[in-house]
Amino acid sequence: MAEVRPLRGVRYNPAMVPDLAAVICPPHDVISPEKQQALYHRSEFNFVRIEYGWKLPQDTPQSNRYTRAAATLDQWLKQGVLRIEDTPAVYLHDHFFIYQGKDFKRRGITVRVRLEEWDRRIILPHEGTLSESRGDRLSLLWACRANTSPIFALYQDEKRGVKSLLNQAEQDKPIIDVSGADSERHRVWAITAPELVGRICGSFSSQRLYIADGHHRYESALAYRRERLAGLSTVTGDEGSNFVMMTLVDFADPGLLILPPHRLVRGLSASSLSELSARLTSFFDITELPLRAADVWQQVDRLLAGDADTMRLVLFGLKPGYLQVLTLRDFATASQLMPYFHTEVYKRLDVSVIDHIILEKLLGLSGRQEESVLAYSYDREDALHRVLDQEYQLAFILKPIKAETIKAIADAGDRMPRKSTYFYPKLPAGLVFNLLT
Numbered sequence: 001m002a003e004v005r006p007l008r009g010v011r012y013n014p015a016m017v018p019d020l021a022a023v024i025c026p027p028h029d030v031i032s033p034e035k036q037q038a039l040y041h042r043s044e045f046n047f048v049r050i051e052y053g054w055k056l057p058q059d060t061p062q063s064n065r066y067t068r069a070a071a072t073l074d075q076w077l078k079q080g081v082l083r084i085e086d087t088p089a090v091y092l093h094d095h096f097f098i099y100q101g102k103d104f105k106r107r108g109i110t111v112r113v114r115l116e117e118w119d120r121r122i123i124l125p126h127e128g129t130l131s132e133s134r135g136d137r138l139s140l141l142w143a144c145r146a147n148t149s150p151i152f153a154l155y156q157d158e159k160r161g162v163k164s165l166l167n168q169a170e171q172d173k174p175i176i177d178v179s180g181a182d183s184e185r186h187r188v189w190a191i192t193a194p195e196l197v198g199r200i201c202g203s204f205s206s207q208r209l210y211i212a213d214g215h216h217r218y219e220s221a222l223a224y225r226r227e228r229l230a231g232l233s234t235v236t237g238d239e240g241s242n243f244v245m246m247t248l249v250d251f252a253d254p255g256l257l258i259l260p261p262h263r264l265v266r267g268l269s270a271s272s273l274s275e276l277s278a279r280l281t282s283f284f285d286i287t288e289l290p291l292r293a294a295d296v297w298q299q300v301d302r303l304l305a306g307d308a309d310t311m312r313l314v315l316f317g318l319k320p321g322y323l324q325v326l327t328l329r330d331f332a333t334a335s336q337l338m339p340y341f342h343t344e345v346y347k348r349l350d351v352s353v354i355d356h357i358i359l360e361k362l363l364g365l366s367g368r369q370e371e372s373v374l375a376y377s378y379d380r381e382d383a384l385h386r387v388l389d390q391e392y393q394l395a396f397i398l399k400p401i402k403a404e405t406i407k408a409i410a411d412a413g414d415r416m417p418r419k420s421t422y423f424y425p426k427l428p429a430g431l432v433f434n435l436l437t
Contacts, residue, residue, distance in 0.1 A: 008087070011432050017045050027427065027428075050429075053072075069140060070143040090169075093109065108248055109200065111201070113153070114242055147221070148433050149428075154251050213427070260397075261421070265359070267372065280326060283334060287327070311353060313350045313353065315395070316395045337357060339356075346415075
């Protein structure tokens, strides 16, 4: 099954960069133009310059964000801003954060994992991907020859063997202990003792790994490996391109927080909106909840968490001042309107019902048109405010997908619709990363 190895991490030199909080950054897919600008100004050594640098109007195939990232990486290594660890390590990472006033800690280990093609069923995906994002990460791989941010993957530790081994390592002093302005804290230990490293890595030899976040990066790494190995006269199997950096988290970790990407829709004609109410009644029973009710969200939570066999979702925007709870009346009929090749687990997802039945069938949205009118929010109250502010016309509120559902989808060989899950918070880029040379 999965082959896990330690890595010779690259990380910031504290003698040159004493304030690590000023230089780590989010992964590329959540860096907005405004965030990118702020990160550039936060520090001259902020990792955004490598992870997701500026595009410039004068960019050419020979000079662009990827070539600048590679030049920056090379310069920082030569200057000693970044340094390569002497000893391969398994990096234990405790990620502390606050969500809705509650404290969480998510524990993972950052390692190298041998790349496996999807059809080998050793590394399993759960969502679809976009070719544009894959191309962006592949270009960065070719320029920098490095995994700049870890792929987030899940594993099962049913006998708690890995947990026990990691608890041993926690007794040592961490090599990183940093808190940021975002109320997040990172503690990282470098586990280098050969016996302990061997036991941790060996624990995965009978395991499958399930990608939580980073599908684009994984597919880009697969493409990079194929292209790199095709140009070699001999292949040993130990080439750096055969591996990718991952942070592995236990399915049962109490800090594993999965948020639902609520759907926001705009650009609909007045006639489409007026017809939607009648069309919805052909599939759903509709219950209306006044938005001003003091316990409206408690009512929503009770309804969404009801009978597991009852499919419900919440719509806002059709009737001013009211949330509309949509309860699917006939799953068999709805199922026939979804692509036949998907599994029943897929078809019973709230997000599948929204995407296939409401957005595609009732509103006629698909392909590029869908991308231009859809947005996502991971906070339901934010989603409602964006409708109230008339930035969007409709908000579809989903309940979170459970980790066991992700595993079931992946085990069945299926993939959820894009933007079905949001693992909060994102793993940062710049704590530790992996050179492929």
